[in-house]
Amino acid sequence: MQYNPEFMTLAYEEALKGYNEGGIPIGSVLVHKGKVIGAGHNKRVQKGSVILHGEMDALENAGRQPASVYRECELYTTLSPCPMCSGTILLYGIPKVIVAENQTFMGAEELLRSNQVEVIVVNDERCHELMQKFIAEKPTLWNEDIGV
Amino acid sequence: MQYNPEFMTLAYEEALKGYNEGGIPIGSVLVHKGKVIGAGHNKRVQKGSVILHGEMDALENAGRQPASVYRECELYTTLSPCPMCSGTILLYGIPKVIVAENQTFMGAEELLRSNQVEVIVVNDERCHELMQKFIAEKPTLWNEDIGV
Numbered sequence: 001m002q003y004n005p006e007f008m009t010l011a012y013e014e015a016l017k018g019y020n021e022g023g024i025p026i027g028s029v030l031v032h033k034g035k036v037i038g039a040g041h042n043k044r045v046q047k048g049s050v051i052l053h054g055e056m057d058a059l060e061n062a063g064r065q066p067a068s069v070y071r072e073c074e075l076y077t078t079l080s081p082c083p084m085c086s087g088t089i090l091l092y093g094i095p096k097v098i099v100a101e102n103q104t105f106m107g108a109e110e111l112l113r114s115n116q117v118e119v120i121v122v123n124d125e126r127c128h129e130l131m132q133k134f135i136a137e138k139p140t141l142w143n144e145d146i147g148v
Numbered sequence: 149m150q151y152n153p154e155f156m157t158l159a160y161e162e163a164l165k166g167y168n169e170g171g172i173p174i175g176s177v178l179v180h181k182g183k184v185i186g187a188g189h190n191k192r193v194q195k196g197s198v199i200l201h202g203e204m205d206a207l208e209n210a211g212r213q214p215a216s217v218y219r220e221c222e223l224y225t226t227l228s229p230c231p232m233c234s235g236t237i238l239l240y241g242i243p244k245v246i247v248a249e250n251q252t253f254m255g256a257e258e259l260l261r262s263n264q265v266e267v268i269v270v271n272d273e274r275c276h277e278l279m280q281k282f283i284a285e286k287p288t289l290w291n292e293d294i295g296v
Contacts, residue, residue, distance in 0.1 A: 044212065051208050051236065056199050064198055067295050087235020087256065088199065092295045108235065111259075147215050147240040 003074070003098045003120055007031050011076040011100065012126050014041040014054065021046050024145050025130045026054035028077040030062045030094075032069055038062025044145055053145070054078065055085035059092070070094050078127040080107035082146060090115050100127035104135070105146060151222070151246045151268055155179055159224040159248065160274050162189040162202065169194050172293050173278045174202035176225040178210045178242075180217055186210025192293055201293070202226065203233035207240070218242050226275040228255035230294060238263050248275035252283070253294060 007029050014027025018041035030038040040057025043049045052060070055077050070092040075081075080102035081089065089097060089112060096118045102109065109119050135142045155177055162175025166189035178186040188205025191197045200208070203225050218240040223229075228250035229237065237245060237260060244266045250257065257267050283290045 048212055049208060050210070050212055050240075051199060051204050060197060060199050062198070064192065064196055064292065066292065070295065083235035083238040084232065085235070087231035087233070087238075090231040090235075092198075144212065144214065147218060 003076075003122065004031075004034075005122075007036070007074075007076045008078075008098065008100055008122060008124055008127075010036065010039060011054075011078050012124065012130075014039055014058075015078045015127060015130055018042050018046075018054070019130060019134060024141065025134050026077070026079045028054040028058035028075060030058045031074045031076065032072055037065070037069075037073075042145070045141070051084070053082060053085050055081055056088060059088060067093060074098060076100075078124070079131060080105055080109055080121070081112070083108045083111070086112050089117060096120070098122060100124035101131075103128055104131040151224075151270065152179075152182075153270075155184065155222075155224045156226075156246065156248055156270065156272055156275075158184065158187060159202075159226050160272065160278075162187055162206075163226045163275060163278055166190050166194075166202070167278060167282060172289065173282050174225070174227045176202040176206040176223060178206045179222045179224065180220055185213070185217075185221075190293070193289070199232070201230060201233050203229055204236060207236060215241060222246060224248075226272070227279060228253055228257055228269070229260070231256045231259070234260050237265060244268070246270060248272035249279075251276060252279040 015025040019025035023045040024042040027041040043052035086108035163173040167173035171193040172190040175189040191200035234256035
């Protein structure tokens with residue numbers, strides 16, 4: 001199997017949690033050998049954080065891992081990873097990223113691919129709709145999150 | 149003036165603080181129009197964090213800023229910024245990065261330059277010596293920080 005839809009559902013549920021907290025609805029899970037070792041969602045609003053994007057929060061919640069673990073991980077995320085999150089994926093050598101959608105925002109997928117990271121975009125309608133709803137409600141907050 | 153050596157001294161003092169806490173001695177300051185708006189150092193050991201590199205900690209401590217502020221900032225760092233920190237610099241559109249040294253570790257300077265970020269390497273001997281001392285003492289911890 002190229003990817004496991006159940007893990008994308010977990011990432012979506014993280015995004016939804018973020019939305020219900022009044023935050024930016026992007027979620028992520030870090031999976032090691034079929035087991036979630038870190039789950040998280042964007043915490044810009046909740047923690048006043050400029051670095052806790054969904055992917056970063058998932059990695060942070062996974063705690064300190066040896067390089068050998070990251071190299072066997074897959075990262076599921078509800079939105080195409082921005083340059084910060086993509087750089088982090090490269091730093092830790094995570095080989096595979098499953099992206100719900102990149103219509104709302106096209107991240108640094110080319111940078112990932114040019115560094116031999118496998119990027120799979122699955123066009124998840126739930127994640128896309130949630131982001132569209134959020135952006136319509138809070139466009140300024142969204143722009144802040146992507147440095148615009 | 150291309151850069152202000154006093155800000156590199158502040159970044160070095162952050163690195164030294166990290167060393168004295170038993171952590172990884174890399175420090176950074178974010179400067180907006182000649183004023184430090186965020187200072188920080190690597191918190192891998194102190195907070196069990198995998199994302200709080202020196203640069204990330206400085207940005208986090210600066211708090212939520214509008215894009216217009218980041219675009220007028222300079223980031224001082226005691227070590228060449230890794231792919232994560234470089235991606236964050238790109239996300240927020242920070243136009244100028246002053247690096248103490250890149251002999252210990254060559255970060256993603258090419259990625260920054262190819263995205264029109266000005267990168268100045270000043271070959272600061274204090275920062276280099278501190279890192280060499282640290283790596284001799286704790287090589288495994290250092291490798292963990294750069295995903296090796």
